[in-house]
Amino acid sequence: MPKTISEKKSEIKTNGEIHPASHASKWNYAPSPESTDHIHLEKQYGLFINNQFVKPHSNKYFDTINPATEEKIADIAEADETDVDNAVKSAKNAYEKYWKKLSSKERGKYIYRIARMIQERSRELAVIESMDGGKPIRESRDIDVPLAANHFFYYAGWADKLEYAFPNRKPEPIGVAGQIIPWNFPLLMAAWKIAPALACGNTVVLKPAETTSLTALKLAEIIRDCDLPPGVVNIITGAGKTGAVLVQHPLVNKIAFTGSTEVGKIIQKAIAGTNKKLTLELGGKSANIIFDDAPINEAVEGIINGIFFNQGHVCCAGSRLFVQESVYDEVIRKLKHRMKSLIVGNPLDKNTDIGAINSKSQLEKIHYYLDIGVKEGATIYQSTSILPTKGYFCAPTLFLETSQSHRIVQEEIFGPVLTIQTFRTVEEVIEKANNTPYGLAAGVWTDKGSKIFNLTSKMRAGVVWANTYNKFDPTSPFGGYKESGFGREGGLHGLLPYVNLR
Ligand code: NAP
Ligand code: MG
Numbered sequence: 001m002p003k004t005i006s007e008k009k010s011e012i013k014t015n016g017e018i019h020p021a022s023h024a025s026k027w028n029y030a031p032s033p034e035s036t037d038h039i040h041l042e043k044q045y046g047l048f049i050n051n052q053f054v055k056p057h058s059n060k061y062f063d064t065i066n067p068a069t070e071e072k073i074a075d076i077a078e079a080d081e082t083d084v085d086n087a088v089k090s091a092k093n094a095y096e097k098y099w100k101k102l103s104s105k106e107r108g109k110y111i112y113r114i115a116r117m118i119q120e121r122s123r124e125l126a127v128i129e130s131m132d133g134g135k136p137i138r139e140s141r142d143i144d145v146p147l148a149a150n151h152f153f154y155y156a157g158w159a160d161k162l163e164y165a166f167p168n169r170k171p172e173p174i175g176v177a178g179q180i181i182p183w184n185f186p187l188l189m190a191a192w193k194i195a196p197a198l199a200c201g202n203t204v205v206l207k208p209a210e211t212t213s214l215t216a217l218k219l220a221e222i223i224r225d226c227d228l229p230p231g232v233v234n235i236i237t238g239a240g241k242t243g244a245v246l247v248q249h250p251l252v253n254k255i256a257f258t259g260s261t262e263v264g265k266i267i268q269k270a271i272a273g274t275n276k277k278l279t280l281e282l283g284g285k286s287a288n289i290i291f292d293d294a295p296i297n298e299a300v301e302g303i304i305n306g307i308f309f310n311q312g313h314v315c316c317a318g319s320r321l322f323v324q325e326s327v328y329d330e331v332i333r334k335l336k337h338r339m340k341s342l343i344v345g346n347p348l349d350k351n352t353d354i355g356a357i358n359s360k361s362q363l364e365k366i367h368y369y370l371d372i373g374v375k376e377g378a379t380i381y382q383s384t385s386i387l388p389t390k391g392y393f394c395a396p397t398l399f400l401e402t403s404q405s406h407r408i409v410q411e412e413i414f415g416p417v418l419t420i421q422t423f424r425t426v427e428e429v430i431e432k433a434n435n436t437p438y439g440l441a442a443g444v445w446t447d448k449g450s451k452i453f454n455l456t457s458k459m460r461a462g463v464v465w466a467n468t469y470n471k472f473d474p475t476s477p478f479g480g481y482k483e484s485g486f487g488r489e490g491g492l493h494g495l496l497p498y499v500n501l502r
Contacts, residue, residue, distance in 0.1 A: 029343070032350040034137045039124045044075040045213070047083055047237060048220035050090045051230035057082040062239070064213055067134040068347050068356040068391040076213045079236040084205075084245045087234040091176045091203040092251045094231030100173055100201050102229075108159030111198055113226040114219075115152030118145065118191075121222065125215055129187055130347040132214040134356030134392070135310050137348050147472055148191035151490075154474035155195035158495060162200065165492055171499035173201030174277060175253035178246045180267075181216075182259045183209035183358050184313040184414075190216050192489050193256050194233060200498035202254070205234045207246055209259075211359045213237040247271060256497065257281070258315075261412075261438075261483045279487025279497045281315070281479060283412040284440030286461065287433035288318030288469060289423075292327045294445035298467065300334045303418070306443055306469035308342060308396045311354055312416040313362075315484075316441035318469055320409060321420045322429050328422050332400070339383035339396050346388070354385070354416060357392040366394050366415035373399045373408040378419070404435055412438070426451065430458045439481030443469040462488075 044061060046053035061075035079087070099107070118125065122145045129140040162171045177197045181189035186208055197204050208216035220235045236242060240263070247255055247270050257267050258281040271278060288306050290299045306318030323331045347355035357363040374380055378399040387393040394415055402409050402419040409419045423429040433442060442461040444452055452466045462480045465471060472478070477493035479485060487497050 029351045031346070033346060034127055034130075034141075034348045034350060036127055036131070036348070039127050041074055041128065041214070045077060045217050045237070047077045047079050047087065048217065048224075048233075048235040049083070049087045049231075050234070051224050051228065053220070056080065057086075062210065064132055064211065066131050067211075067358055067360075068131075068388070068393075070391055073132060074214065076217075076237045079207075079238040079242045081245050083236060084242060084249060087205045087236045088176060088178070088246070088249045088251050090231035091205050091234050094229055095173075095175055095203040098229045099203050099232050102201075104160040104162065104201070107198065107201065108156045110226060110228050111152055111156035111159060111195060114222060114228075115149050115156060117222045117226055118149040118152060118219075121218070122146070122149070125187060125218055127348065128218060129215050130355065133183060133186055133212045134347050134358050135313070136352040136355040137350060138352070139310055139355075143472075144185055144188045147474070148187045151188075151191040151195045151474045155199040155494075158196075159199040162495065162499070165495050166499070166501055170502040171200065171495075172502060174498060174500055175202060176251055177202045177204050177254045177256060177498065178249065178252040179204060179206045179256045180243045180246065180259065181206065181208055183212040184310065184315065186212035187215035187219060189258055190219055192258075192494075194219075196489070196494045197256070197498050198232065200495055202498055203232045205236060205246060205252070207236055207238065207243050210237075210239045244270070252276060254278070254497065256487075261485075264485060277497060279479075279489070280485035281487070281489060282440075282483060282485040283414075283438060284315045284317070284480065284484050285320055285410065285412050285436045285438045286316050286318050286441040286443070287320045287322055287436075287459075288443040289322045289429055289433060289445065289455070290324060290327065290331055291444070291446040291448075291451060292324040293447040294327075295447070295467070296327060296330055296334060299445040300331065300338055302443060302445060302467070302469045303331075303335060304338055304342070307418045308354055308416045309470055311357055311394070313358060313414055314470065316463060316470065316478075317414075318441070318443050319413065319418060320433070320436075321418055322423050322433060323420065324429075325422045325424055332420070335398070336381065339398075342383055342385055342396055344383075344385040344387055344393055344395060354396060357394050357415065360392055362414065363392040363394060366413060366417065369408055369411070369413045369415070369417065370397065373402075373406070373417075373419075376402075376406045376408065378402045378406060378408060404432060410436065426454065430455065434458075434460050437483040440484035441465070
């Protein structure tokens with residue numbers, strides 16, 4: 001009989017021995033859960049079309065669950081072809097009749113209003129994000145929600161200044177944007193997509209991921225309460241099939257997709273030969289590089305932040321660590337010590353460092369790779385954090401003694417799993433770090449500015465962080481090389497995919 005996840009959890013091999021995956025944590029804090037009294041959730045959510053929540057044509061709904069408790073939170077409508085058609089037609093109608101004719105200054109006012117209302121409802125949004133997706137409240141409260149508001153503020157500012165963004169050119173909106181997002185930053189990804197599209201004068205049909213629709217639906221309520229003209233933003237829920245129908249709709253002029261490389265390729269094929277514009281933000285296997293002259297304590301914190309942040313559910317996670325040989329022992333010793341203090345558990349608890357894995361299938365994928373890593377001969381080390389008995393949780397994991405050819409080094413795991421290799425020279429680490437089909441991000445830790453500049457020019461990665469990791473800002477462009485996609489989101493560059501330039 002196949003083993004259950006919890007049986008597997010407690011049988012992970014550590015240095016050849018069988019170890020229970022959880023031990024008592026070294027640091028004990030009293031529980032400090034965020035209250036849920038102030039949030040408002042419906043039992044059932046319809047599709048947001050033309051500023052109204054409507055029943056799905058098929059009358060089909062699916063459950064959204066809390067991955068930390070495995071309890072159902074609400075019913076979510078499943079959009080079929082008729083619903084997608086209604087949403088796209090509503091967006092097209094709003095575009096032709098209203099939005100493209102509105103003065104850019106007025107457009108900007110609506111976007112500012114959305115930004116302010118996200119701030120006003122930030123506490124509720126943060127709690128719902130953590131309940132539905134499993135991420136620690138500290139992250140949804142301090143990162144996801146403020147950044148989502150900031151994206152709307154930033155692009156609201158551009159709405160009436162587009163002619164300065166593209167000097168001597170005439171930027172024109174494209175029309176209807178079909179936008180598809182993943183489950184790792186549900187509200188933030190919705191903001192990344194919707195804000196620049198609206199600022200440039202386009203209307204939108206957005207499809208959130210099946211497991212994390214709730215904050216997108218809360219954003220729909222905000223958009224309705226902001227009195228946006230009906231049809232400017234439509235939010236339709238459903239599974240991959242709903243996304244596929246949206247991609248193929250003839251009235252959609254632009255597709256913006258964030259998700260896996262596998263689905264990105266399917267979308268690229270599906271729209272080949274049409275005049276739809278496309279941007280793809282796909283997977284990653286990013287390198288975090290520690291030189292011997294780096295501030296080691298800070299670098300260790302950066303490693304933790306780079307891979308264990310958000311359970312490793314970060315497309316640009318620093319999932320491949322490269323440590324210069326002379327400081328290897330020190331880095332590993334300090335890293336293991338720091339891992340002992342990480343608290344895995346209730347996402348709503350303010351002390352939690354690592355929350356729940358987003359879904360059962362994602363946890364199974366992570367366990368699949370843990371087994372592969374062990375079979376490939378890498379040495380596994382897991383933190384002694386206590387894992388809750390219910391819900392989908394994974395202990396932070398290191399794989400030592402890995403090599404370039406290992407699947408755990410080459411393939412995206414999308415969980416709190418770090419592979420570690422050593423290097424001696426700058427040339428060697430550049431070659432190793434670039435030896436991946438992906439090219440989303442990288443980190444470099446060193447005391448020398450010259451090394452930083454050398455690496456940033458030679459790394460095939462969209463973002464290179466120096467002496468920090470996983471820092472985001474709406475003014476800074478983000479996007480990949482190679483199989484991590486094309487097009488940029490954020491900053492001035494993030495406007496370009498949403499305009500035709502004359
Ligand atoms: P995914 O399976 O590719 O799904 C992404 C979105 O596409 C979801 O809304 C999904 O719906 C939908 N979808 C699935 N099949 C589709 C199809 N044939 N046509 C159109 N839409 C379809 O990715 P995921 O597992 O949710 O997210 C994890 C991946 O996203 C990782 O690879 C990660 O690296 C990547 N990611 C990249 C970035 C970046 O900026 N580069 C940011 C975040 C995440 P359902 O969820 O309902 O299946
Ligand atoms: Mg959920």
